[in-house]
Amino acid sequence: MTILLLLFTLEAGVLPDSDETGFTYVKAEVQIFQYVFVNTDVKTFITKADHTQFTFLPWQADYGFNIGVRPVEWLEAGYRHFCYHPVYNGRNLDKRSYQRSQSEIYITIKGEVELWK
Numbered sequence: 001m002t003i004l005l006l007l008f009t010l011e012a013g014v015l016p017d018s019d020e021t022g023f024t025y026v027k028a029e030v031q032i033f034q035y036v037f038v039n040t041d042v043k044t045f046i047t048k049a050d051h052t053q054f055t056f057l058p059w060q061a062d063y064g065f066n067i068g069v070r071p072v073e074w075l076e077a078g079y080r081h082f083c084y085h086p087v088y089n090g091r092n093l094d095k096r097s098y099q100r101s102q103s104e105i106y107i108t109i110k111g112e113v114e115l116w117k
Contacts, residue, residue, distance in 0.1 A: 005031040009041075022046050024056075027064075037078075038067045044087075058087040060097050068106075076108040 011025040023046065029039035045060040063085070068078015081104075086097030 001034065002031075003033060005034075007031065007039075015045075035069055035071060037070065040065050057089055059089060061085050061087050074110045076106075076110070078106060080104045080106060 007029040009025065009027040011023075013023055013025075015021045015023070023043055025041065025043045027039060027041035029037055031037045041064045043062045044056075044058045047057050047059050061084075062082070064080070064082040066078055066080045068076055068080075070076045081101070083101035084098055086099055
């Protein structure tokens with residue numbers, strides 16, 4: 001049995017509806033004894049500095065935090081908080097940003113149905 005496990009995700013991309021917006025995404029999760037987990041993530045939206053190449057010039061950051069239990073493979077219960085924050089970088093005063101936060105207590109049931117064999 002694994003006592004402590006670290007899982008992570010690294011991602012980068014562009015928004016196809018905007019020729020000036022890309023993003024980076026980082027997520028990390030720690031699992032303790034396969035049943036308890038804590039994870040956090042951040043998605044940062046970036047813009048082109050001179051309208052030709054991407055640099056890390058953020059204009060929006062979205063954060064998430066989650067803690068819970070997975071007593072069996074198909075059941076999860078926990079607490080989740082996420083928040084969205086505008087980032088003012090001195091060049092994006094005309095960019096539309098948003099701010100919001102929300103907390104949730106949840107139960108998730110996961111399933112699988114074979115539809116074609």
